[in-house]
Each structure stands twice: as structure tokens, then as C-alpha cells.
Amino acid sequence: MRKINPGGKNLTWFEKLYQSFYNAIVPEQRYLAYIEGLKVTLIISFLAIMLGIAIGIIIAVLNVTATNYRMKWLRTICNVYINVIRGTPLIVQLLIIYNLIFTSRNTNEMVVGAVCFGINSGAYVSEIIRAGIESIDRGQMEAGRSLGLDYIQTMRLIILPQAVKNILPALGNEFITLIKETSVAGYIAVTDLTKAAQYIGTRTWDILPPLIIAAACYLIMVLGLSKVLSGFERRLSKGDSH
Amino acid sequence: MIVTKNLKKAFGDHVVLNGINETIEQGEKVVIIGPSGSGKSTFLRCLNLLEVPTDGEIWFEDKLITDKKANINLLRKDMGMVFQQFNLFPHMTVLDNIAMAPIKLGLMTKDEAKAKAMELLGRIGLTEKANAYPNQLSGGQKQRIAIIRALAMNPKVMLFDEPTSALDPEMVGEVLDLMTQLADEGMTMVVVTHEMRFAKKVATRVLFIDEGVIVEQNTPDEFFDNPQNPRLKEFLSKIL
Numbered sequence: 213m214r215k216i217n218p219g220g221k222n223l224t225w226f227e228k229l230y231q232s233f234y235n236a237i238v239p240e241q242r243y244l245a246y247i248e249g250l251k252v253t254l255i256i257s258f259l260a261i262m263l264g265i266a267i268g269i270i271i272a273v274l275n276v277t278a279t280n281y282r283m284k285w286l287r288t289i290c291n292v293y294i295n296v297i298r299g300t301p302l303i304v305q306l307l308i309i310y311n312l313i314f315t316s317r318n319t320n321e322m323v324v325g326a327v328c329f330g331i332n333s334g335a336y337v338s339e340i341i342r343a344g345i346e347s348i349d350r351g352q353m354e355a356g357r358s359l360g361l362d363y364i365q366t367m368r369l370i371i372l373p374q375a376v377k378n379i380l381p382a383l384g385n386e387f388i389t390l391i392k393e394t395s396v397a398g399y400i401a402v403t404d405l406t407k408a409a410q411y412i413g414t415r416t417w418d419i420l421p422p423l424i425i426a427a428a429c430y431l432i433m434v435l436g437l438s439k440v441l442s443g444f445e446r447r448l449s450k451g452d453s454h
Numbered sequence: 455m456i457v458t459k460n461l462k463k464a465f466g467d468h469v470v471l472n473g474i475n476e477t478i479e480q481g482e483k484v485v486i487i488g489p490s491g492s493g494k495s496t497f498l499r500c501l502n503l504l505e506v507p508t509d510g511e512i513w514f515e516d517k518l519i520t521d522k523k524a525n526i527n528l529l530r531k532d533m534g535m536v537f538q539q540f541n542l543f544p545h546m547t548v549l550d551n552i553a554m555a556p557i558k559l560g561l562m563t564k565d566e567a568k569a570k571a572m573e574l575l576g577r578i579g580l581t582e583k584a585n586a587y588p589n590q591l592s593g594g595q596k597q598r599i600a601i602i603r604a605l606a607m608n609p610k611v612m613l614f615d616e617p618t619s620a621l622d623p624e625m626v627g628e629v630l631d632l633m634t635q636l637a638d639e640g641m642t643m644v645v646v647t648h649e650m651r652f653a654k655k656v657a658t659r660v661l662f663i664d665e666g667v668i669v670e671q672n673t674p675d676e677f678f679d680n681p682q683n684p685r686l687k688e689f690l691s692k693i694l
Contacts, residue, residue, distance in 0.1 A: 349539075349541075351537055351539050351541040352541060352543065354504055354535075354537065354541065355535075355537065355541035355542075355543070355600075356543075357504065357527075357530065358502060358504065358530055358533070358534075358535035358537075358604075359530065359531075359555035359559075359603070359604070359607060360527050360528070360530040360531035360555060360559055360607065361527070361555060361558060361559065362527050365558060369554065369558065370543055370545075373545050374543075374544065374545050377545065448545075
């Protein structure tokens with residue numbers, strides 16, 4: 213082994229640290245495993261966020277509409293979905309969906325993961341969006357309708373854009389949570405970032421450095437997302453003067 | 455043009471409109487007054503079905519619009535509405551506020567709608583505000599823009615729901631001036647307001663609604679100078 217500074221105790225400590233991180237990254241092209249895992253995490257997160265937004269908007273609009281037009285059955289359906297998803301652990305949902313619904317042999321675990329996280333996130337997103345919709349003055353809907361726009365057009369063009377602006381911080385929070393929650397995807401045999409780090413740890417007999425590297429990757433992703441979201445917030449706040 | 459037959463509206467047990475029979479002809483400027491809670495705003499809002507009547511019929515241009523099969527959205531294109539709280543869309547520029555509905559409803563192309571919006575803005579002298587957002591405008595400006603937003607649809611009748619009640623006193627005039635102009639051009643108007651001078655000057659007919667029924671109606675001169683009903687007399691004595 214190379215000796216950089218044989219005398220200094222501190223440097224030996226540093227050397228060890230360096231060595232263990234080096235082992236966690238370089239040999240056997242291990243960095244590729246992180247990159248692969250990172251890719252999987254990003255894909256799952258992205259698909260899940262998109263699906264969560266789609267489900268969230270649909271459920272929120274149905275819920276608000278059901279409340280306005282007193283359609284009890286529709287409200288019940290929405291509430292059952294929201295309560296079941298929010299009332300059960302994500303990992304259990306993940307395992308149930310994986311084992312029960314997607315039982316065919318050629319299951320793409322990544323898609324299963326994304327769908328499951330999306331369904332889960334949808335429940336939270338729908339409640340956030342519902343709060344956003346309800347924060348918009350009734351007069352906005354009336355103004356849209358009085359111009360001849362139908363209910364859906366008014367929702368899409370007038371209510372939702374304003375609602376989204378009001379709830380962007382809460383929505384950002386949900387997306388951040390979602391990205392981090394995808395780290396349990398390993399439960400259904402998806403090699404995401406966390407799982408990749410664990411594999412490397414078992415090979416090097418030194419689990420901490422890969423986990424710290426994975427943690428740093430999550431942190432960077434979340435900080436990046438926060439940046440994007442605050443950019444959005446700035447763009448959307450154009451209508452607010454003063 | 456608009457006919458209501460035995461129009462009733464109740465919110466739960468609370469009866470707001472108790473059988474209103476009224477006919478509004480093309481070109482009329484009908485001003486509705488009455489104490490607060492009398493049902494005058496509810497009556498106006500029933501005309502374009504923002505409130506769904508509990509009973510009775512509303513006919514617009516010989517079509518029964520209270521029929522379940524009637525296309526409300528089609529009807530509303532012909533009925534402009536102006537609200538007390540303006541209800542401009544805060545996330546859109548002034549130009550988009552005006553041009554959005556005609557474009558989205560396929561009545562005009564983007565260019566046509568924007569040209570029309572600019573023409574209407576020119577008419578009220580606010581061309582330079584086209585790209586401003588509503589929150590950067592004064593109340594009077596907002597309400598005038600709300601009025602031309604409704605006009606951009608080329609409506610056959612304009613409904614005004616207390617259009618000056620949320621304005622600072624010094625801004626009431628500019629809004630009333632625009633409404634007077636519209637009246638002079640022959641627009642059919644139904645106006646709920648507390649502005650008695652406007653009623654005297656512009657109305658062809660004034661209605662007094664109290665406790666959900668039309669208690670008295672007349673030409674403005676007769677209405678104000680020679681009121682018959684004791685409740686109207688009392689109301690006028692309080693406000694004039």
C-alpha cells in the first residue's frame with residue numbers, strides 16, 4: 213500500500229477514510245452502480261410524481277365537484293381512496309401491489325414501483341390540491357361560468373392555475389418526501405440508489421461510505437428540486453404586485 | 455327578451471324569492487333596488503342561472519332556460535355579468551382577461567380577440583394597461599375592465615350586480631359613466647344598485663324588491679316622486 217505520510221497520525225486516519233471511500237467508488241467500476249441506481253431512483257420518482265399529480269388533480273376536482281353538487285357516492289369513493297392510502301404504510305402498499313396485482317412473470321419492477329408510489333402520492337397531492345381549490349374565491353368560478361366557459365374549462369383555466377400557485381410550497385414538500393420514500397423500492401427487488409449502495413457495502417465489508425454517498429445523492433436531488441420549485445414560485449407570482 | 459314566471463328560490467328553509475313574474479324587453483334598462491337581503495341580487499343571479507331556481511320558469515329569447523336540457527353555457531355567452539367584487543382573473547394580464555373567453559369558446563381567433571380587447575381597452579382609455587395584472591389596477595379600473603370583459607363576448611344583455619358597491623367613492627363615477635354610455639348605445643341592461651341618481655338618469659323602469667317579491671315598479675320619475683307602497687316610501691325616505 214502506498215504511504216503518503218508515514219509519520220502523521222491524523223493523516224493515517226484521513227488515509228483510512230480516503231481508502232474506504234475509494235473502495236466504495238472506484239474498484240470494479242462501482243461508481244457505475246451508483247449511477248445506475250440513481251437513474252432508477254430518478255425514473256421512479258419522476259414517473260411517480262407525474263402519476264401523483266394526475267391522480268391528485270382528478271381526485272381533488274372530483275372531490276370538490278362532489279361536494280358542490282352534493283354527489284355523496286362520488287365523495288365516498290374519493291374519501292375511501294384517500295383514507296386507505298393515507299392510513300396504511302407505504303411499504304405494505306408496495307408489497308401488496310407487487311405481490312397481489314402484478315403477479316405475471318415479466319413484471320417490470322421499476323414500473324410497479326413507480327405506479328405504487330404514484331398511487332400513494334396521489335392521495336396526499338389530492339388533499340393539497342383540494343385545499344388549494346377551496347382557497348380560491350367563489351367569484352372566480354362564477355366569473356368564468358358567466359363568460360360561458362363550462363365547469364371543466366373554468367377549473368382548468370382559472371381555478372387550478374391559481375390554486376397551484378397557492379399550494380406550490382406544500383406540493384414541493386410532497387415531492388421531496390416522495391423522492392426520499394422511493395428508497396424503499398428495494399423491497400420489491402428494484403435496484404435503486406439505496407439498494408445499489410447496500411450491494412456495494414456488502415461487497416466491500418464497509419457499509420457506511422456507500423450509504424453516505426447515497427445520502428449525498430438524495431440531498432443533491434432534493435436541493436435541485438427545491439431550486440426548480442422556487443423558480444416556479446417566482447414565475448407564478450407575476451400577478452402579485454407590490 | 456327575458457321572462458320569469460313564478461320564479462322561486464329558497465336556500466334550505468329560507469325563502470329568498472317568492473314568486474317573481476317579470477318581463478324584460480330588448481333595449482330596456484331595468485334597475486332593481488331594495489333593502490339588503492330582499493332577494494334582488496339572487497333574482498339577478500337566477501337570470502343567468504348562477505343560482506338555480508327552486509321553482510318557476512325563466513325564458514330567454516323564447517327558450518326555456520330553466521329546462522334541464524337547456525345548454526347553460528350557450529345561454530351565458532349572450533348574457534354578460536358584472537360582479538360587485540369585479541372577479542377579474544388575477545393570474546392573467548388584463549388583455550388575457552378580456553380575450554380568453556372568446557378565444558377558448560372558439561368565437562374568435564387569437565388575433566381577432568386581442569384586437570377586439572385592445573379596441574375595448576381603447577374605448578375606456580386603458581390601452582397602456584393591457585399587459586398589467588389586475589392587482590396593479592385601481593378598483594374603478596378593475597370594474598371597467600370587468601365590464602369590457604363581458605362586452606368582448608358581444609352579449610345581448612348585461613347584468614350588473616351592485617357594480618359600484620365595492621368601490622371607493624371617487625371611483626364610482628367612472629364606472630357609472632361607462633354604464634351610461636352602454637345604455638345610450640342601446641344595450642339591454644339589468645342593474646342591481648344603490649346608486650339612485652344612476653337609476654333616475656338611465657333606467658327605463660325601476661323595480662323595488664322586498665322580501666322576495668316585486669312590491670312596486672314604475673318609470674323612474676313616477677317611482678321616485680310618487681311612490682305608492684308604504685315599504686317603498688320608507689325605503690326611499692331612508693336613502694334619499
